Amino acid sequence: MSLKSLDTASESYDAIVIGSGLGGLTTANRLANAGHSILLVEHHHQLGGLATWFKRKGHIFDVSLHGFPYGMVKTCRKYWNRAIMDSIVQLKNIVFDNPQFSLQTTFERQDFTDILQNKFGIKNEVIQNFFSTIGSMNFYDDQSMTTRELFEKFFPGRSDVHRLLMEPITYANGSTMEDPAITYGIVFSNFMNKGVFTFKGGTDQLIGMMEEELVKNGVKICTRAKVNRIVIEKGQVRGVMAEGNGEERFIQAPCVISNSGILNTINNLAGKDAFPKEFQEATNKVRVNNSSCQVYIGIKDGEIIDDVGDLLFTSKAEHFSSEELLDMHTKSKTFSVYYPKTRPGHNRYTIVASMNARYDDWAHLTDDNYQQEKDNLIKRTMSDLEKYLPGVTDKCDWLEAATPKTFHRYTFHTKGTSFGTKFEGLDVSRSISKVVKGLFHVGSVGIIMSGWLGAINYGVIVANDADAYLRS
């Protein structure tokens, strides 16, 4: 077992990584590969952050494995290993079903072009212009245009087209029509490149393989260990105060990379006093993204369900609106269907329904109301799922719901955010090392550095910064 308790850690390291989300794991791996001694500290008993899974009654439920862009193939080969890359497979059957349209797609550029042309009657020239516009967007481009303006420019008044283009991305990164168009364009282009991909073997296998690679590269991993404070003296990182088995100890390091949420990192772990006033003000302006609700559905051992698609974007709302998707009683949800092919050898079917949600709607309910809302959430979900899989309710032997409170409990994220921060969080995250020497942040920020691919790539970018600091 490579996950150790905190008392086995040494007195000092070159760098300490707080938290083991995909960003933290990747930074730790890159820095270890570059020859630095690394301690990875995780408060939970398993690694992965929101890239997580849990087991119930023989089922394995994936919390955030819903599909990532093809770019993961190259990223996993370069920053992890070939075996991890080889486990990436395409999800070819993406389904949309709402009062405006019903269709099936591979979510690739050519297929989308055909659909927009033949089903929505958009001229090919307009479609190609749209693709080339979003394909050339960079994160440092002008942010004044919103996604709504982008859509209106190319597809004026076409709320059905806007829905087709926006709905999947809202579920992928929590962005809305009012966010900068670049956050939409960059993420949507990534998916359109070659479609939607997943990890064969499930989240547990991926994180297990990453753990092996980290250990091979010499990373010391301590779980059930919580960092209480980043120790900063005279504007410079000295180490962390961390707690494991009820005992707190100081571990020294000239460099700390926090994979905790950006606001937690600044306000709670480092403490605002460590930062200049201007930086504190910029931090106060960072808006966290929304959270999520999920329903986990386990199909009885031996029961079979039809192949109705890998990822279903469903809604009973007449029109698409970001507000409707966030509503506590939203009529919109995605179903990720995991067939036995997902985990070869583990012959089970599971379904995970995901909805966007606001923390404040759920956080202040009485215990009774909270339980009742959770039960209703499960009932609504099953009634919606029956449309695609008639009789599925009778085939289930596990039903469980997660809410923004659940996300908050396991990740400590501010307001249980499941997609990091809005765009302004990126700048704060990137400039943290300019105001406190040796302190870095990696994690979901700015919408674009979010999702599985965004988190891993951001881990590489931050590892480069930290490496430059350590060698300076």
Place this chain on the structure above:
Amino acid sequence: MTLEEIKNVIIEIIQDIDEDADLSSLNPKEALRDQLDLDSMDFLDIVMELRKRYKIQIPEADYPELASLDSCVNYLGPRLQSS
């Protein structure tokens, strides 16, 4: 290091990043990005590898200097002469 050696180092690093790339017919004057399937993450990898091997720090503002093989050699030449 001679300029030829620097060029070979760059080619070796790129080959590690993209094993399938054909680097034998690279035009040294033309942008690497136009000849190979390299993205901004790949350039970051080159920067990090150069730092690891030669302790050379390349600030972000200088990344455009790594655009072509020739510009890499011109930029790195004076900085790697002592190694």
